Amino acid sequence: MAGIVIVFDFDRTLIDGDSDNWVVTEMGLTEIFHQLRFTLPWNRLMDRMMTELHSQGRSIQDIEACLRRMPIDPHIVEAIKSAKSLGCDLKIVSDANQFFINKILEQHDLLDCFTDIYTNPTSVDENGKLRILPYHGAASTPHSCNLCPPNLCKGLVMDHIRASSSSPNDEILTRVIYLGDGGGDFCPTLKLRECDCVMPRTNYPLWKRISDKSSLVKADVKEWSNAEELQRILMQLVSAMTKEDS
Numbered sequence: 001m002a003g004i005v006i007v008f009d010f011d012r013t014l015i016d017g018d019s020d021n022w023v024v025t026e027m028g029l030t031e032i033f034h035q036l037r038f039t040l041p042w043n044r045l046m047d048r049m050m051t052e053l054h055s056q057g058r059s060i061q062d063i064e065a066c067l068r069r070m071p072i073d074p075h076i077v078e079a080i081k082s083a084k085s086l087g088c089d090l091k092i093v094s095d096a097n098q099f100f101i102n103k104i105l106e107q108h109d110l111l112d113c114f115t116d117i118y119t120n121p122t123s124v125d126e127n128g129k130l131r132i133l134p135y136h137g138a139a140s141t142p143h144s145c146n147l148c149p150p151n152l153c154k155g156l157v158m159d160h161i162r163a164s165s166s167s168p169n170d171e172i173l174t175r176v177i178y179l180g181d182g183g184g185d186f187c188p189t190l191k192l193r194e195c196d197c198v199m200p201r202t203n204y205p206l207w208k209r210i211s212d213k214s215s216l217v218k219a220d221v222k223e224w225s226n227a228e229e230l231q232r233i234l235m236q237l238v239s240a241m242t243k244e245d246s
């Protein structure tokens with residue numbers, strides 16, 4: 001039977017804000033963050049912010065408490081739970097990090113809705129400090145994509161999702177709906193086929209890149225600007241795809 005795979009970006013898509021910026025602001029790191037902003041790649045910069053929190057005596061529990069205050073719009077929560085109940089396979093591909101995403105989703109009872117979360121891994125070292133590592137780390141082969149940051153090529157992740165979600169006999173029937181906002185979401189958008197759909201957030205970098213290079217995009221494009229629109233359009237797509245394949 002045909003399946004529907006829904007892939008969410010996290011920051012400014014599943015959540016309206018940015019989880020990294022939320023922690024930086026809420027935990028009083030704005031000044032040092034801006035001092036170092038252009039001296040380190042973003043992934044390493046956020047790891048450096050965790051070092052700063054640890055040096056201030058802030059604990060993992062303090063970071064977790066901060067993340068649990070991060071809101072998710074009720075329309076997004078309802079859309080996720082509805083899509084899951086209809087049998088869709090939900091995944092996240094994000095340049096945030098494992099700890100931030102997991103804690104926010106847990107707070108809103110959404111973590112179990114997702115079968116896979118592809119993001120920068122985290123760990124806690126022997127001193128109790130949270131470490132944020134690159135998805136494409138030292139142990140893996142560096143990617144050569146010039147559309148993506150060094151730490152994460154979402155297009156490579158999309159290739160993996162496609163391969164793991166389909167068998168040779170039903171590959172053409174597996175549909176993908178991709179929701180995102182950032183420039184890093186353009187690479188996976190180029191991996192989508194005519195039977196798939198991309199949902200860019202209006203007036204955000206992904207939307208602008210699709211508008212500028214529409215001839216490169218094979219998938220259907222359905223833009224959205226707020227959580228209520230995201231929910232309505234996503235559920236309409238799921239309904240239409242389900243009817244077409246029944």
